[in-house]
Amino acid sequence: MGNATRPKLAVWKFASCDGCQLSLLDCxxxxxxxxxxxxxxxxxxxSSQPVEGPYDLSLVEGSITTAEDxxxxxxxxxxxxxxxxxxxxATAGGIQALRNFADxxxxxxxxxxxxxxxxxxxxxxPISAHVPVDFELQGCPINKRQxxxxxxxxxxxxxxxVPPHSVCIECKIRGNVCVWVAHGTPCMGPVTHAxxxxxxxxxxxxxxxxxxxxENPNTESLCHWWKTELGADKATVVxxxxxxxxxxxxxxxxxxxxxxxxxxx
Amino acid sequence: xxxxxxxxVDYLARVEGEGALYIRYDDGGxxxxxxxxxxxxxxxEGFMRGRDxxxxxxxxxxxxxxxxxxxxxxxxxxxxxxxxxxxxxELSALRRLIYCGEWIESHTLHIYMLxxxxxxxxxxxxxxxxxxxxxxxxGLQIKKAGNAIVKLLGGREIHPINVRVGGFYRVPAASELxxxxxxxxxxxxxxxxxxxxxxxxxxxxxxxxxxxQYEFVALSHSQEYPMNKGRIASTRGLDIPVSExxxxxxxxxxxxxxxxxxVLVERGxxxxxxxxRYNLNYDRLSPLVRQTAEDIGxxxxxxxxxxxxxxxxxxxxxxxxxxxxxxxxxxxxxxPYLNTEPRASTGCAATEAPRGLLxxxxxxxxxxxxxxxxxxxxxxxxxxxxxxxxxxMLPKFLHLPEDKLQAQCEQAIRNYDPCISCSTxxxxxxxxxxxxxxx
Numbered sequence: 051m052g053n054a055t056r057p058k059l060a061v062w063k064f065a066s067c068d069g070c071q072l073s074l075l076d077c078x079x080x081x082x083x084x085x086x087x088x089x090x091x092x093x094x095x096x097s098s099q100p101v102e103g104p105y106d107l108s109l110v111e112g113s114i115t116t117a118e119d120x121x122x123x124x125x126x127x128x129x130x131x132x133x134x135x136x137x138x139x140a141t142a143g144g145i146q147a148l149r150n151f152a153d154x155x156x157x158x159x160x161x162x163x164x165x166x167x168x169x170x171x172x173x174x175x176p177i178s179a180h181v182p183v184d185f186e187l188q189g190c191p192i193n194k195r196q197x198x199x200x201x202x203x204x205x206x207x208x209x210x211x212v213p214p215h216s217v218c219i220e221c222k223i224r225g226n227v228c229v230w231v232a233h234g235t236p237c238m239g240p241v242t243h244a245x246x247x248x249x250x251x252x253x254x255x256x257x258x259x260x261x262x263x264x265e266n267p268n269t270e271s272l273c274h275w276w277k278t279e280l281g282a283d284k285a286t287v288v289x290x291x292x293x294x295x296x297x298x299x300x301x302x303x304x305x306x307x308x309x310x311x312x313x314x315x
Numbered sequence: 316x317x318x319x320x321x322x323x324v325d326y327l328a329r330v331e332g333e334g335a336l337y338i339r340y341d342d343g344g345x346x347x348x349x350x351x352x353x354x355x356x357x358x359x360e361g362f363m364r365g366r367d368x369x370x371x372x373x374x375x376x377x378x379x380x381x382x383x384x385x386x387x388x389x390x391x392x393x394x395x396x397x398x399x400x401x402x403x404x405e406l407s408a409l410r411r412l413i414y415c416g417e418w419i420e421s422h423t424l425h426i427y428m429l430x431x432x433x434x435x436x437x438x439x440x441x442x443x444x445x446x447x448x449x450x451x452x453x454g455l456q457i458k459k460a461g462n463a464i465v466k467l468l469g470g471r472e473i474h475p476i477n478v479r480v481g482g483f484y485r486v487p488a489a490s491e492l493x494x495x496x497x498x499x500x501x502x503x504x505x506x507x508x509x510x511x512x513x514x515x516x517x518x519x520x521x522x523x524x525x526x527x528q529y530e531f532v533a534l535s536h537s538q539e540y541p542m543n544k545g546r547i548a549s550t551r552g553l554d555i556p557v558s559e560x561x562x563x564x565x566x567x568x569x570x571x572x573x574x575x576x577x578v579l580v581e582r583g584x585x586x587x588x589x590x591x592r593y594n595l596n597y598d599r600l601s602p603l604v605r606q607t608a609e610d611i612g613x614x615x616x617x618x619x620x621x622x623x624x625x626x627x628x629x630x631x632x633x634x635x636x637x638x639x640x641x642x643x644x645x646x647x648x649x650x651p652y653l654n655t656e657p658r659a660s661t662g663c664a665a666t667e668a669p670r671g672l673l674x675x676x677x678x679x680x681x682x683x684x685x686x687x688x689x690x691x692x693x694x695x696x697x698x699x700x701x702x703x704x705x706x707x708m709l710p711k712f713l714h715l716p717e718d719k720l721q722a723q724c725e726q727a728i729r730n731y732d733p734c735i736s737c738s739t740x741x742x743x744x745x746x747x748x749x750x751x752x753x754x
Contacts, residue, residue, distance in 0.1 A: 065355045068331045069380020069473040075428060076420075076472055078459040082451070085441045096428060098328035098725065099438030115355045145377050148362040157361030170355055191380060191473040249470040253477045254651070255484040258373060260474070289367065294377065 057106035057205065060092035062126050064112025064119050065146055065174060069191040070137035071095055071111050077194055084198075087205060103129035107204050113139040113146060113174045120171075120180060127181035134200055135177045138190035142262050143297035145190075147174040150297055151305075174297065185210060190260040190294040193245045213244055214265035217257050220248035229256055236280050238290055241267035241300075262295035269304035284308055319346065322721050327728060329429040329439070331381045332735025336724060338705060345709045348702045350728065352735050363688040368394050368657055368679045369480055375675070375690065376474045381424070381734055384417035384465060385668030387478045388543055389675040389690075394480045396558075397662025397679060398655050405648035406482045407543065412641045413468040413478070414542045414666075415634040419461025419502075420472065421669040422589070422627045422634075425732045426513065427454025430624050433726040434516040450512070453505050457631065460502035463495060464638060482652030492642045499642070503635035506628065507607055513628040514611040518621045519723065521708055529618060529700065530582060531591035534667055540599040540633060541592060543666045548595055549585065557665045560674050566691065577696040584699035587671030588731060589626045590617055601636040604629055620704060620730040627732075657683025668693050670732055694733045701731050 061071050075081065075096060084090075091101035108130035114120055127133055135141050143150065149157055154172045177183055187200055187210075196212055203210035213219075217239035221228065229235040229251045237256035239248070243264045250257045263269075269291070276282040276290075291305035319341040327334045333354040339347040359378055366374060371390040376383035388410060395402065402410070427450070428440040437443040444451035462472040467487065469475020477484050523529060532553065534545030547563075548554050555563055566575040579585050597605070597615040608615070613625055663676035671693030678687040704727055712723050 063333060065357055067377050067380040067383075069377075069383070072380045072424075072473060075424060076458075076462060078455040078462070081455065082441070082444055082448075085444070090439075090441055093439075094326055094328045094333075095331060096329065096441065097439030098432075099442070100328075115357075119355065145359075145362075145374065146357040149358060152362065154358075157358040158356075160358075160361040160364070190377065191471075246471070250476050250484075253470050253485040255476070255479075258476075260476075289370075293370075293374070 056087065056089045058091040058101065058104075059088045059201075060103065060105040060108045060126075060130065061090075061095070062092075062108060062110045062112075063094070064110070064123065064140070064177075065115040066112030066137065066139040066144060068095065068111070070140070070189075071109070073136075073192055073194040073197050074109075077198060080198060084201065088201075104131065105129055106131045107201070108133045110135045110140050110177050111137050113143045113176060114180055115146060115171050115174045116169060117171065118169075123177060123180050132184045132204060133177075133181070134185045134187060134204070135183050136187045136192050136197065138188065138260065138262055138294045139174075140177045141186040141188050141298070142295040142301075143174040143176050145294050145296070147297035148292060149174055150302075151292060176297065187212065188243050188262045188295075189245050190262075193247070196245055215244050216240055216264040216267070217242045217244055217246070217248050217251075217261070220244045220246070221251050224248050224252060226251045229254065230280075234280060236276055236282055236286075236290070238272070241269050241272050258293060259290065259301070260294045262298045263300035267300050269300060270307070273304065273308055284311065320717075322717070322724060324721060324725060327725060329432070329729060330733050330735060331379070332733075334733065334735045336705075336728065338709065338724065340709055340713070342713075345706050348705045350698055350702050350705075354735050360688045360690060363685050366685050368397075368677070368683040368685060371677065371685065371688075372478055372480065373474075373476070378690070378692070379734055380473050382417060382421050382668050382670065383474045384413055384469065384478075385666060385673050387475065388414060388666040389664050389668075389673045390677075391478060391480055392543060392664030392666060393662045393675040393677050394679075395662070396664055397660040397677060398480075398658065400481055400653050400655055402482060402653065403648060405646050406486075406652075408641050408645065409468060409483060409486060409648070410478070411539075411542055412638055413465055413475070415638040415641070416461045416464025416468070418634040418669050419506075419631050419638075420458050420465065421461075422631045423454055423458040423461060425669075426509065426624055426627050426631070427451060427458070429732065430729050431513075431516070433722070433729060434518075434624070453508065457502050457505050457509065460498050461631075461634070463498055467491065467495060479652050481654060482648065482650070484651060486648050486651045488647055489645050492645055496639065496642060499635055499639055503632065503639065506632040506635050507603075510607050510625065510628045510632055511611055513625045514613055516624065518619060519726075521619050521621055521704075521711070523618065523707060527707070529586040530579065530584070531594045532579070532585045532587050532672060532696075533591040533595045534665060534672065535595050536599070538599070540596050540637070541667050547665060547672070549579075550594060551582070553579070557663060557674070560663065560665060561676070564674075564691070564696075566695070575695060576699045577691055578699060584703055585696065586700045587693050587696045588623070589630050589669070589671075590620065590623050591671060592667060593617065593626045593629065600629070600633055601640075603636050604633045607632060620727070623730050623732075657681065661687075670694060670697075670734055672696060692734065694731070694735065697731050697733065701728055701733065704730075
């Protein structure tokens with residue numbers, strides 16, 4: 051039954067892999083329940099019948115990489131009462147922000163036969179660089195439990211419970227042996243935002259920071275330890291800071307600092 | 316003179332990613348068909364240069380959230396080809412198992428949430444669930460079972476973290492796989508039901524003329540229904556090792572869309588995906604799947620793309636059968652992965668993503684840093700065939716009212732389950748609005 055009082059949900063996509071909005075469709079046990087509570091008004095991946103705005107809650111996936119998208123995100127903001135960004139692309143520019151550290155024209159000529167026809171910005175930036183954002187949910191991809199938490203928090207008008215601590219805390223909660231201490235495996239866990247449930251250490255590999263920086267990460271200390279204790283060279287340290295969340299301010303600053311560092315440490 | 320008309324869909328729904336459709340036609344025929352993909356480029360092949368070879372599966376997974384396992388599989392096999400690593404049968408079986416999981420969840424997403432609403436006249440699965448709650452719930456349960464496989468082996472459903480060049484970071488004990496069994500058995504029954512349901516949908520009649528048949532292209536293997544291994548074969552006699560891909564397939568710059576279309580050298584458009592796999596490898600399907608196809612009178616060769624939903628559901632049933640077979644015969648590998656040192660080399664591989672052949676080629680230097688990457692996703696290979704379908708189909712449907720005609724065109728595109736997120740790393744922004752044709 052169409053119910054005008056149900057909050058209207060919109061899901062938007064910018065440059066991205068679709069994985070974060072897929073997290074919503076992957077809520078196999080909760081999707082229909084959610085559709086009862088909210089009117090899924092705009093979700094092009096799922097529906098060919100968009101309902102016009104304004105929307106009560108907009109979930110935004112993807113980063114801004116074209117002039118047209120710069121314009122479009124302002125339109126989305128204007129139509130949205132609350133705007134929540136989901137995933138590493140929307141919160142930190144995503145893997146495509148690697149262009150921010152390189153020459154985009156060169157990238158274009160590597161990939162395209164006729165680079166002159168490619169309309170793209172020289173940067174990939176998070177949504178918050180363009181419009182005010184009400185909440186940012188990190189992760190590449192986001193965790194669907196956290197997504198449901200953010201949506202229910204919105205429905206019940208309370209702040210979302212998404213802890214800002216590091217992956218290390220999640221490792222302790224799971225009872226994992228520390229892969230760094232026990233096996234000397236390089237791990238980004240100490241500076242990485244929780245949310246995945248410390249997956250990589252659970253599967254015997256070091257965290258590769260796909261959830262982006264935790265609150266107040268001590269990247270300087272981490273880089274120091276990677277180099278002195280694990281014997282990582284500078285290029286490896288920079289590479290690990292520059293992946294799916296390369297343009298997150300904490301990681302970007304750290305990677306630029308490492309690049310300029312003349313190796314005194 | 317007949318006034319020319321246009322069909323414009325500014326934003327295609329129920330496909331993965333952002334695309335648009337433009338068709339110009341009049342009583343004299345169809346003059347212009349453009350499937351446009353306006354999702355911005357993301358430059359994977361550019362920024363992979365200089366990255367470590369071990370990162371290739373993690374990075375390329377991010378091309379697509381719908382089929383990350385496919386990217387990981389093609390990347391792994393290409394790197395292993397470069398380094399001369401041959402995975403053990405035990406490791407290969409585990410890779411096949413995680414691929415089964417992805418086929419199930421990705422195909423089921425398409426069958427129930429993206430494609431079925433077309434046949435039943437709904438804008439979305441959520442809307443469809445109001446009248447057909449059982450159907451949608453069954454779809455969600457099947458999908459969940461596929462995701463359970465990917466989650467167990469990969470750590471999570473989207474962008475799994477556990478696959479590695481040479482093998483896996485961690486391999487499960489047999490006791491960890493066993494609890495899946497019950498869930499998969501139940502879901503297999505639902506998948507068999509899905510085949511019967513899909514076959515009962517109303518299909519538009521659409522067959523190409525004898526002189527304009529599709530060339531279906533898929534991997535083909537003497538023992539296996541193809542996933543990670545095989546030669547590249549076609550219904551017109553192509554039969555080559557994957558290492559010869561670059562000399563038989565070419566990406567073309569098509570001026571009117573500024574998009575690269577993949578073509579078979581000297582022959583043009585071809586068709587990859589579930590229908591190609593099925594048509595070329597029917598004999599390698601499990602007895603249960605062939606029996607099910609026979610029971611519903613579905614032929615071993617299918618050339619109506621609207622029936623791809625039936626083929627997909629047969630592949631889902633196969634993937635459950637195969638997953639159960641692998642779990643029942645599972646031997647835990649001695650080592651989770653084969654170790655090696657990088658060396659300057661080039662390697663390539665093609666695997667069968669849910670949407671079809673996915674080709675990767677890499678060169679690495681002696682430190683294992685990537686110096687060159689080439690990735691050809693299935694959607695780019697099907698683009699030309701999709702446009703050809705629209706060109707062929709339209710004259711037959713011109714009597715329909717315009718909204719029905721447009722819906723028919725959109726459905727024809729969804730037959731291919733095009734994944735635009737995958738294909739856009741080499742497609743240009745090309746946005747079109749009413750009254751203004753973008754260039």
